[in-house]
Amino acid sequence: MSSVKVNITAAELIKNMKVSAPVLYQLSEFWAKRIQQFTRSGKSLVTESKLKPLSAGYTKFRRTYKGAKGELFKPNKSNLTFTGQMLASLKGYANYNTQTVRVTPTGSRTGGGKNTDIAEYVTEQGRPFLGLDEKGKKRMSQIILRDIRRNFKKRK
């Protein structure tokens, strides 16, 4: 079974430093938004390349589909957006005790089923999207560093 949540410990970003709860929360929000935005634009943060193209048959089905569609839906665009529910459901969580942040799909879908099931399915179909690219890691390290610099007096 593929993973439908991703997590990272603060120690992977900054060694030997306990990150405050508000900053951990900020990191989790940043990460969830990054996955949403890059995936909607058609890029995977796991492979750091374009998402696998849609098959001709599935594209044809999407062209003729008359039901509700997500704002960023395009029949031939591989961006894990049909109704848009799965990506919109992504949520970041932070745990101060374990110094961990994670991102996972949440909730049920209007048509039935859970968003985690869809995330698992698309991953198994060769479109992994729950991950963090190298630049994203740098951004998260930078968020921590900036907080340290801004608040150095409090630490003394």
Add this chain to the structure above:
Amino acid sequence: MTVKKILSKDDIRLKINMKDILGRNLPNDSDVIDAIGQKAIDMIIERTQDGKALNGRNFTPKYSDEYKASDEFKAFGKTNKVNMTLTGDMLGLMDVVKSTRNTFDIGWDDAEENAKAFNHNTGDTVHKRPFFGLQKQEIKQLKKFAERLIKDKDDE
């Protein structure tokens, strides 16, 4: 020179001499110079994301209709405000890349973001929209910020 700007494809940076600005040495504490460096970065980002160029005016030209219609523009939730932010990586990775007791350099360790910043500031391959630097007024603010830090340090 108080603030010196280097603009090359491989290395775009601001070299800021706080001793020249303050007329005295800073405390011998790397946290102090890093906090001042962060303040300078915060001012550049705040102004830029507010849509103001280095000269204090709104960035020009406005976004083209073609760019506004693009998938990326929508996926990253951009608005009509020109603010040098798509993924946020360029501004988000601006960093204090070097510091001494009295001086610091602001720039990018990331070659891709360095090149992007160079292009935007010089108009090399895109519209010229200079944002990297400090306005006279911002240098005054930085001076005040540093004086407060020094006073707090002296009071310890």
